[in-house]
Amino acid sequence: MKPPPFDYHRAQTQDEAVNTLMNHGSDVRVMAGGQSLMAMLNMRLTQPKILLDISGIPELNYQTESSNYLSFGAGVTQAQALNNARVVNEVPLLGQALPYVGHMQTRNRGTICGSICHADPSSEIPLVLATLGGEIVVRSETGQRIIPIQDFQIGLMTSARRPDELVVSARFPVARPEQRFSFTEIARRHGDFAIVAIASCCDGKTTRIGVGGVADTPAVREWPRLEPDQIDDALNELAWDLGGYDDIHASARYRRELIRKLGRDQIERIQNDQD
Numbered sequence: 160m161k162p163p164p165f166d167y168h169r170a171q172t173q174d175e176a177v178n179t180l181m182n183h184g185s186d187v188r189v190m191a192g193g194q195s196l197m198a199m200l201n202m203r204l205t206q207p208k209i210l211l212d213i214s215g216i217p218e219l220n221y222q223t224e225s226s227n228y229l230s231f232g233a234g235v236t237q238a239q240a241l242n243n244a245r246v247v248n249e250v251p252l253l254g255q256a257l258p259y260v261g262h263m264q265t266r267n268r269g270t271i272c273g274s275i276c277h278a279d280p281s282s283e284i285p286l287v288l289a290t291l292g293g294e295i296v297v298r299s300e301t302g303q304r305i306i307p308i309q310d311f312q313i314g315l316m317t318s319a320r321r322p323d324e325l326v327v328s329a330r331f332p333v334a335r336p337e338q339r340f341s342f343t344e345i346a347r348r349h350g351d352f353a354i355v356a357i358a359s360c361c362d363g364k365t366t367r368i369g370v371g372g373v374a375d376t377p378a379v380r381e382w383p384r385l386e387p388d389q390i391d392d393a394l395n396e397l398a399w400d401l402g403g404y405d406d407i408h409a410s411a412r413y414r415r416e417l418i419r420k421l422g423r424d425q426i427e428r429i430q431n432d433q434d
């Protein structure tokens with residue numbers, strides 16, 4: 160299939176993009192890397208009147224550190240982030256997760272913010288942001304607002320962004336020295352979306368885990384540091400709480416088992432590393 164006709168608008172500046180959104184709102188679809196959007200257009204899952212291409216806006220292509228965050232402008236591709244040494248050192252969970260996101264070819268165009276806006280429950284990047292408790296910055300003609308990630312991804316491929324708003328950046332909290340992280344996923348083939356993805360973070364006092372691929376949005380739980388004899392019970396309760404679902408790739412039962420097994424491996428490893 161091919162998309163129905165649309166007008167193509169390539170914005171040169173952030174102001175121009177925001178102005179187009181204000182004037183045309185829900186008739187517009189923003190395109191960043193196009194790696195998910197092009198497929199949706201071809202399948203006619205979305206039929207915008209205007210395609211607003213933001214990939215050529217220089218002021219959206221930045222990776223900057225500010226107080227406690229590493230911020231990625233909406234133009235930053237997943238490949239640019241992966242090649243940034245600061246990501247590996249300062250947001251190691253993102254550094255661990257990025258190689259699982261699609262393939263080198265898709266990462267060359269796909270953006271960090273585009274993946275978050277797309278809000279696929281199996282996506283690695285929104286899972287990392289949710290596990291770390293990051294934020295999204297959106298801009299409209301009336302100003303800027305900062306949305307905690309748990310309030311941004313509100314359902315299956317649904318975000319809290321208003322039609323007149325542009326996501327301008329995503330803020331990933333910088334790791335503290337006492338924190339340890341781990342990311343793993345099981346997918347049918349490398350580069351496929353995860354059947355289950357697990358991201359973990361321990362700081363000596365708390366154990367935090369994020370699960371993707373099981374619910375409509377990434378599910379994050381935090382406990383006071385789990386002792387070895389508490390890990391299985393905590394993960395079992397989490398697995399049953401989330402439930403999982405059956406599809407052509409895996410059963411709900413298999414998904415629950417992955418939460419228990421991958422979760423335990425990660426928590427034991429990073430907590431041992433801390434001791």
Ligand SMILES: Cc1cc2nc3c(=O)[nH]c(=O)nc-3n(C[C@H](O)[C@H](O)[C@H](O)COP(=O)(O)OP(=O)(O)OC[C@H]3O[C@@H](n4cnc5c(N)ncnc54)[C@H](O)[C@@H]3O)c2cc1C
Pocket residue numbers: 188189190191192193194195196197213233259260261262265268269270271272273274276277279281282283284320324325326327350351352353
């Ligand atoms: C073969 C293949 C394999 C893939 N495998 C994976 C995988 O394993 N894991 C994974 O997570 N993803 C995977 N993807 C998807 C890929 O990571 C995309 O890059 C990502 O989902 C979307 O990023 P994008 O920049 O291409 O966004 P686009 O496709 O341009 O946009 C996606 C959505 O976000 C909206 N949007 C984008 N940017 C903004 C913005 N700044 N403000 C407001 N709305 C915005 C668009 O309107 C659209 O609705 C795969 C894609 C392909 C083609």
